Amino acid sequence: MDRLARLGATVTDAIAGIGRALAMLLGAIIGKPTPRKSWPLFVQQMYVVGVLSLIIIVVSGLFIGMVLGLQGYTILVDYGAEQSLGPMVALSLLRELGPVVTALLFAGRAGSALTAEIGLMKATEQLSSLEMMAVDPLRRVVAPRFWAGFVSMPLLALIFSAVGIYGGYLVGSGWLGVDEGAFWSVMQSAVDWRDDLMNGIIKSLVFAFVVTWIALYKGYRCEPTSAGISKATTSTVVTASLAILGLDFILTALMFGG
Amino acid sequence: MESRKSHIFVGLFVVVGVLALLFIALRAASGSTVTAGETYTLYAKFDNIGSLKVRSPVKVGGVVVGRVTNISLSGEYYEPLVEMEISQDYDKFSETSSLSVLTAGLLGEQYLGLQPGFIDDTVGTLEDGDTISDTKSALVLEQLIGQFLFSQGEN
Numbered sequence: 001m002d003r004l005a006r007l008g009a010t011v012t013d014a015i016a017g018i019g020r021a022l023a024m025l026l027g028a029i030i031g032k033p034t035p036r037k038s039w040p041l042f043v044q045q046m047y048v049v050g051v052l053s054l055i056i057i058v059v060s061g062l063f064i065g066m067v068l069g070l071q072g073y074t075i076l077v078d079y080g081a082e083q084s085l086g087p088m089v090a091l092s093l094l095r096e097l098g099p100v101v102t103a104l105l106f107a108g109r110a111g112s113a114l115t116a117e118i119g120l121m122k123a124t125e126q127l128s129s130l131e132m133m134a135v136d137p138l139r140r141v142v143a144p145r146f147w148a149g150f151v152s153m154p155l156l157a158l159i160f161s162a163v164g165i166y167g168g169y170l171v172g173s174g175w176l177g178v179d180e181g182a183f184w185s186v187m188q189s190a191v192d193w194r195d196d197l198m199n200g201i202i203k204s205l206v207f208a209f210v211v212t213w214i215a216l217y218k219g220y221r222c223e224p225t226s227a228g229i230s231k232a233t234t235s236t237v238v239t240a241s242l243a244i245l246g247l248d249f250i251l252t253a254l255m256f257g258g
Numbered sequence: 259m260e261s262r263k264s265h266i267f268v269g270l271f272v273v274v275g276v277l278a279l280l281f282i283a284l285r286a287a288s289g290s291t292v293t294a295g296e297t298y299t300l301y302a303k304f305d306n307i308g309s310l311k312v313r314s315p316v317k318v319g320g321v322v323v324g325r326v327t328n329i330s331l332s333g334e335y336y337e338p339l340v341e342m343e344i345s346q347d348y349d350k351f352s353e354t355s356s357l358s359v360l361t362a363g364l365l366g367e368q369y370l371g372l373q374p375g376f377i378d379d380t381v382g383t384l385e386d387g388d389t390i391s392d393t394k395s396a397l398v399l400e401q402l403i404g405q406f407l408f409s410q411g412e413n
Binding site for chain 1: 261264268272274281282283286
């Protein structure tokens with residue numbers, strides 16, 4: 001009986017958590033738009049969330065593209081099909097690795113920072129003081145961060161894929177001697193902008209929504225102590241990573257499985 | 259000053275993102291360029307289409323002129339009916355043109371090879387909605403092996 005009660009409590013807690021998260025999100029993004037006030041806040045957050053994540057995205061994109069080129073070449077050359085290196089690199093980056101790895105890196109680099117920042121604001125009662133001054137912390141603190149994450153992650157994913165394809169080209173064509181013309185033309189005939197490029201962008205939009213939402217909610221709902229903030233930050237990275245990988249399977253099955 | 263600097267960086271970030279999109283869209287991906295413009299529809303009946311798929315290319319002498327848009331069974335004998343879109347740039351194919359299901363390389367994708375026929379006063383050109391009657395089916399490996407074994411057995 002005790003166990004049953006505990007199970008029930010867990011389920012109710014989970015549902016209540018989803019409800020609170022939804023309420024926070026709706027409170028943040030629904031309301032009269034105030035572009036004069038919120039635009040500078042949004043740009044500031046774009047800088048923190050997007051621009052500062054650029055270096056890790058570019059470097060890891062380059063290396064992942066180069067590794068794909070190297071690994072793909074060693075397998076494809078056995079079948080005399082090294083011209084297919086281009087589509088292999090481009091398709092795996094555009095469909096899977098671009099959106100997914102970007103989202104994972106983004107969760108680690110920007111998501112944890114968002115959680116810690118908002119958690120600390122809560123612990124030091126900055127959020128309560130905003131409310132005291134009749135400023136809605138959801139609109140003032142959460143909303144610009146949400147939009148910044150939502151806008152910047154697809155851009156980061158595109159940059160990741162582009163740099164990765166270039167990395168694959170560097171290794172494949174520059175080092176291993178795949179014919180340059182074949183590399184690009186076979187890639188062009190295999191990659192379709194609607195099936196591959198648009199689906200990749202849709203994927204990264206979904207991931208951006210989920211990761212930023214989780215990060216903000218964990219910060220907004222964290223226990224206002226130093227231990228609570230550290231727990232919330234860890235939980236952001238773990239929950240967001242699991243959500244990304246789970247959602248990626250579902251989205252892939254929907255987009256490419258049929 | 260601080261805020262102006264971050265504005266510039268954010269602007270640069272967005273520009274780089276859009277450039278990445280353009281790079282991928284122009285360099286790595288291709289829209290189905292042939293069928294992007296005006297097209298007209300042709301039909302063809304086959305005995306066997308092999309592993310032809312929707313979006314497989316239709317080629318004339320290796321040049322892509324169109325794409326397969328639909329594959330279905332038709333008529334009372336359930337013959338495979340292939341619907342394809344051909345670019346309006348190539349609208350002077352003769353009615354005596356023939357279609358065959360070909361394979362790119364030994365293990366490659368299958369595509370439709372269009373062999374243009376002769377043009378004469380008595381022969382018209384293919385119009386939108388016409389059906390190409392002269393078709394050659396796909397070679398199916400199992401049937402080839404079967405025929406080979408059968409002919410071996412006779413000798």
